[in-house]
Amino acid sequence: DENTLEVIKLRKVFGRRGRNEVVAVNDVSFSIRRGEVLGLVGESGSGKSTIARLIAHLYRPTGGEIRLSGAVVPRRMGSGALRRLRRNVQMIFQDPYASLNPLHPVSYTLSRPLKIHRLAKGGTGPQVRALLERVGLVPAEMYAAKRPFELSGGQRQRVGIARALAAQPKLILADEPTSALDVSVRLDVMNLLLDLKDQEGLSMLFITHDLAGARYMSDRVAVLYAGTLVEIGPAVEVIDRPQHPYTQLLKSAAPNPEAGFAPEQILARGEVPDLAALPPGCPFEPRCAYAMPECKDGLPRLYDVGGGHQARCLLHDPEVMARRGPSPAGA
Ligand code: SF4
Ligand code: MG
Numbered sequence: 001d002e003n004t005l006e007v008i009k010l011r012k013v014f015g016r017r018g019r020n021e022v023v024a025v026n027d028v029s030f031s032i033r034r035g036e037v038l039g040l041v042g043e044s045g046s047g048k049s050t051i052a053r054l055i056a057h058l059y060r061p062t063g064g065e066i067r068l069s070g071a072v073v074p075r076r077m078g079s080g081a082l083r084r085l086r087r088n089v090q091m092i093f094q095d096p097y098a099s100l101n102p103l104h105p106v107s108y109t110l111s112r113p114l115k116i117h118r119l120a121k122g123g124t125g126p127q128v129r130a131l132l133e134r135v136g137l138v139p140a141e142m143y144a145a146k147r148p149f150e151l152s153g154g155q156r157q158r159v160g161i162a163r164a165l166a167a168q169p170k171l172i173l174a175d176e177p178t179s180a181l182d183v184s185v186r187l188d189v190m191n192l193l194l195d196l197k198d199q200e201g202l203s204m205l206f207i208t209h210d211l212a213g214a215r216y217m218s219d220r221v222a223v224l225y226a227g228t229l230v231e232i233g234p235a236v237e238v239i240d241r242p243q244h245p246y247t248q249l250l251k252s253a254a255p256n257p258e259a260g261f262a263p264e265q266i267l268a269r270g271e272v273p274d275l276a277a278l279p280p281g282c283p284f285e286p287r288c289a290y291a292m293p294e295c296k297d298g299l300p301r302l303y304d305v306g307g308g309h310q311a312r313c314l315l316h317d318p319e320v321m322a323r324r325g326p327s328p329a330g331a
Contacts, residue, residue: 004203011063039218047227090164094176096156154185233309243311
């Protein structure tokens with residue numbers, strides 16, 4: 001089966017070399033198959049949004065490779081290549097109000113991508129109406145004439161989704177698309193995204209700090225801590241049976257892991273990892289309840305824990321665990 005997106009050892013370093021260097025994305029690798037939703041979970045500052053911005057080429061990677069439908073995305077792109085990329089990769093943002101032009105009616109917002117990508121022969125009106133109908137904003141004529149301030153948060157996010165769909169992309173990067181919305185409309189927006197994904201065969205990166213939302217939306221889930229991918233696997237496995245101590249902590253911090261929403265930041269102030277001064281070993285070592293001396297030796301690799309599920313933790317290294325002997329804590 002075909003991968004819509006492959007991210008191979010993607011790296012982003014902010015700041016000047018040697019001084020104030022911050023590794024925001026630390027050699028992250030994953031892929032998304034056609035029609036698949038990959039949930040990307042982590043707290044604010046974990047690198048989730050940076051990864052989306054690297055894929056959308058809003059930032060240029062420091063290292064690694066991005067492939068779309070098998071083709072390597074060049075590190076530097078001219079305007080033609082960038083337009084082709086935008087045709088295939090579209091973002092949906094957290095705050096639909098900030099991402100919509102307040103001066104213009106919805107029809108303007110939706111006709112722009114149609115014109116840029118030359119998708120409207122003989123007028124954009126019919127396609128704008130079709131887009132509005134696809135995201136459930138009916139009667140379409142009425143919504144086409146409205147300005148963002150005349151819409152609710154949920155309606156604005158539907159416009160944001162319609163704008164993303166206008167380009168007929170293969171991949172949607174949805175960066176916390178429901179976290180600014182009232183709880184009552186979150187499920188509607190999530191269901192809309194799932195319906196559209198099924199109808200269009202879209203692939204999706206669904207970024208969230210909310211484990212329940214990730215489980216609902218995603219086929220597979222990847223967990224980020226301090227720019228490092230620490231766990232990845234089938235959504236139900238990762239969230240119901242987390243194998244990395246950080247994912248276990250995230251889950252235990254969610255008020256109601258089945259239905260509730262995790263707080264955006266579970267680590268207390270002062271516990272948030274300083275990306276400029278990460279320890280050489282496991283980035284989670286300073287606050288891991290299971291930390292062993294070996295955890296400081298180097299970044300652990302991802303260990304297979306079965307069923308396509310992997311965790312970057314030495315508790316899954318048979319040699320390390322055999323050397324240590326049976327643990328009285330049963331870790
Ligand atoms: Fe904890 Fe060590 Fe596993 Fe890191 S590698 S999560 S410090 S047990
Ligand atoms: Mg973010």
